[in-house]
Amino acid sequence: MSVKKIAILFSGEGSNLENLIKKLHKKDFNDFTVEVALAITNNPNANGIKRALKFGINPIIIDHRDFKTREEFDKRVVLEINKRGCVLSVLAGFMRILTPIFTQNIKALNIHPSILPLFKGANAIKRSFQSDMKVAGVTVHTVTDELDGGEILAQECFNKEGMDFASFEEKIHKIEHEIYPKTVIDFLKTL
Ligand code: GAR
Numbered sequence: 591m592s593v594k595k596i597a598i599l600f601s602g603e604g605s606n607l608e609n610l611i612k613k614l615h616k617k618d619f620n621d622f623t624v625e626v627a628l629a630i631t632n633n634p635n636a637n638g639i640k641r642a643l644k645f646g647i648n649p650i651i652i653d654h655r656d657f658k659t660r661e662e663f664d665k666r667v668v669l670e671i672n673k674r675g676c677v678l679s680v681l682a683g684f685m686r687i688l689t690p691i692f693t694q695n696i697k698a699l700n701i702h703p704s705i706l707p708l709f710k711g712a713n714a715i716k717r718s719f720q721s722d723m724k725v726a727g728v729t730v731h732t733v734t735d736e737l738d739g740g741e742i743l744a745q746e747c748f749n750k751e752g753m754d755f756a757s758f759e760e761k762i763h764k765i766e767h768e769i770y771p772k773t774v775i776d777f778l779k780t781l
Pocket of ligand 1: 600601602603604605606607682683684685701702703711712713714738762766
């Protein structure tokens, strides 16, 4: 049984991080085992740090404020990922714009809380909720030079009519927690 090591990158609450660890870390998938070999956050106050520690994973903190440029920050992140031999990096609410230093050296997936290509960028949940669209959703895609661009690997939508913001946000996270681990495994099978 081979081991496929992944890195998870996060910035805040960490519900996707925790869900990914629970469903993937040290679990067997036919002919390979997944190991979350690394968790990285750019935010020393991220709640996800506590969530990861519960599973014995000690995230490393790479505070973007310690770097003069985005490129220098990315260089450090790439170094840590490669040092541990991670074959895939999984962005789970990692709220940094990545430069080609990262995107051209690291194979990565991202989850975004909207039906891409709509509502790219920050505050997507709020903007998607406030729009006059009848549907909303979640997208998992490969990470490229283009922000929230890349190939769409999974997408799920729902009817949002009549929902208040709390139930809308809850629905987004419920879908995220279902589709992200499945998509990561499907992608790992191709590597
Ligand atoms: C998630 O909704 C994720 O889709 C979003 O941040 C949230 C993180 O929640 N990501 C983006 O908006 C990326 N552009 P979590 O910290 O509880 O996983």
